[in-house]
Amino acid sequence: MLNKLDDFPIHQTPEPIAHPATSDRNVYDRTWFNGYAADGSYYFGIGMAIYPHRGILDCAFSTVRPGERQHCFYGSRRAPMERTDMQVGPFRIEVIEPMKRARIVLEDNDSGIACCLTFSARTAAIQEARQTLWTGARRTMDATRFDQFGRWSGWVKTPDGEFKVHETLCHGVKDRSWGVRGVGERESGGAPRTPGGICFLWAPLFWEDHITHAIFFDGQEGEALVREGIVAPLYASEAEVPGVEDGKDRRMATARHRVKYVPGTRLASSAEIDLVDIDGTVRTIQLEPILKFQMKGLGYGHPEWGQGMWKGEFATGHESFDPHQLNPLEPWHLHTQQVVRASDGIRTGIGVLEQIVAGPYAPGGFTEFFDGAKG
Template sequence: MLNRLDDYPIHQTPEPIAHVATTDRNAYDRSWFNGFSIDGEWYFGIAMGLYPHRGVLDCAFSVVRKGGLQHCFYASRRAPSERTEMQVGPFRIELPEPMRRTRVVLEDNESGLSCDLTFSTRTAAIEESRQTLWSGAKRTMDATRFDLFGRWSGTIRTPDGEIQVSEDTCLGVKDRSWGARKLGEAETGGAPPAGKVGAFFVWAPLFWDDHVSQAIIYDDVEGRPLIREALTAPLYDAEPGGPVEDGRLTRLATARHRIAYHPGTRLARSAEIDLVGHDDTLRTIQFEPILKFQMKGIGYMHPEWGHGFWKGDLATGHESFDPAALDMLQAANFHTQQVVRVSDGSRQGIGVLEQVVLGPYAPAGFTAMTDGAA
C-alpha cells in the first residue's frame, strides 16, 4: 500500500510508509496542541490521531474561557491510506512549513465552534527521551515525542462569541508523538493485572523571558520514579532558522515534584517542581493555577469520544459543560491542564501544568481508584 510520502527518501524499514513496523493494535501517530492567552482568560486544545491497526483517524478541538463553559468538537473517520490526508469532516491540519508553521482549520459546523489558526514556532524542536512503560513483561507505552514552543494567530468562533488570537498575547505548545500506547476500546480476556494498578503523570512546559523549561514525570503507585526528565532550551523572538534541532537544548539530571490538591479532588491547588542539574544545582519552580481545561474535551479518557474508538466511516459530535460544576472524582475528569503563573524566585513565567492521577498513589494518600485528597 503506497502513498505520497513513499516518494521521499524517509523509509526506516523495507516496507512502504503505510506499513507500521509494529503489529501492536495500539500503534498511534498523534499531533497535539494547546494555546492560551497570557492573561489566563482562555485556553484551547487540539488533537488529531492516526491509529493504523485500528483503521481510525480522529480529532478534537475544545475551548474554555475563565468563568464560562468548555465547548468541544469531536470527529472520527475511517483512516485514509494516504498519510498526508489530515482531514476529518470539517477539521483539517496543514503543514505549510514542517517544524516551523502549522495551520489548523475547523470549518463552520453544528457545534458552533470553528477556527482558522496558525502556529509559529519560537524554539527549535525538542525531542523528549523515549518513553517506555511496562505492566509486568508487557509494554503499555513505547513512544517518541517532540515539542515545539511558539505563538498563535488567527480567529476562534464559539457559541459565546469570537476570540481574536494574536501572536502578541497567545502562547502554545505543539506536541508530536508516535509509537504505541494504551487507547481505544479496552482489551478483554486473560488474567487481570496482579497488584495495584494506577497512573501518575505530570507534564509542565513553561515559557520564560528568554528560554523554555520542561518537566516530564511518570511515577508508579508508590511514588517511585518511572520516567523523570527536565530540560531547558532558548526561546527566540522570531521563528528560528537553520536546522530543526539547533544543539542548544540542555538536558538536566532529573525533576522532582510536590503537589497540594484541592480537598476532595485530585486536582492540583498548587505545586512545586525542582529542576535538578547534573552538578546537583537546584531550581525550584512554584506553580499558581489560574485556569482549568478538561482534557476529555479533546478525547483524553472521554467515555464516548476516546482516542482510537471506532465511530464509523465518518462521525462528528459536540458538547458543552461547565468545568466548575463537574464531579472531579469521576475518572473521566482526572486528566487536566491548568494555565499557571510560575516563579523560580528571581524570574516569572507562564505555562501549563498537566496532570492525571488514576488509582492509588502513596505520596498523595490516595488508596483507591477514585478517592480524593483529605
C-alpha cells in the same frame, strides 16, 4: 499500499510508510497543540491522530474561557492510506513549513465551534526521552515525543461568542508523538489484571528568553518511572528558529515535583518543580494555577469520544459543559491541564501543568482508585 511519503528517502523498514513497524493494535501517530493567553483569559486544545491497525483517524478541538462552558468538537473517520491527508470533515491540519508553521482550520459546522489558527514556532524541536512503561511483561507504552514552543494568531468562535488570538498574547506548545500506548476500546479476554496506580505530570513553561520543561511518570508508591528536565533557548521570531534541532537544549540530571491538591479532588492547587542540574544546582519553580481545562474535551478518557474508538466511516459530535459542575473524581475528569503562573524567585513565566493521578498514589495520600485529597 503506497502514499506520497514513499517518494522521499525516509524508510526505516523494507515496508511502505503505511505499514507500521509493529503489529501492536495500539500503534498511533499523534499531532497535538495547546494555546492559551498569558493572562489566563482563554485556553484551547487541538488533537489529531491516526491508528493504522485500528483503521481510524480522529480529531478534536476544545476551548474554555473563565466563567464560561468548555466547548468541544469531535470528529472521526476511517483512516486513509495517504498519511498526508490530515482532514476529518470540517477539521484539518495544514503543515505549512515542517517544524516552523502550521494552520488549524475548523470550518463552520453544527457544533457552533469554528477556528482558523496559525502556529508559529519559537523553539527548535525538542525531543523528550523515549517513554516506555510496562504492565507485567508487556510493554503497554513505548513512545517518542518532540515538542516545540511557539505563538498563535487567528480566531476562535464558540456558541458563547468569538475571540481573537493575537501572537503577542497567545503562547502554545506543539506536541508530536508516535509509538504504542493504550487507546480505543479496552481489550477483552485473558486473565484479569489488577490495575496499578500512576501519576503523570507534564509542565512546559515559557520564560523571557528560554523555556523549561519537565516530564514525570510515577508508580503508585511515588517511584520514578520517567524523570526529565530540559532547558532550551526561546527565539524572538520564527525566522530565527533552526529548521529541526539546534543542539542547545540542556538536559538536567533529574527533576522532582511536589503537588498540593484541592481537598476532595486530585486537582493541583499548587505545585513545585525542582530542576536539578548536572552540577547539583537546583532551580525550584512554583506553579500557581489560573485556568482549568478538561482533557476529555480532546478525547482523553472520554466515555463516548475516546481516542481511537471506532465511530463508523465518518462521524462528528460536540458537547459543552461547565467545568466547575463536574464530579472531579469521575475517571474521565481526572485528566486536566491548568494554565499556570510560574516563578523561580528571580524570574516569572507562564505555562501549563498537565496532570492525571489514577489509582493509589502514596505521595498524594490516595489509597483507593478514585478517592480525593484529604482536607
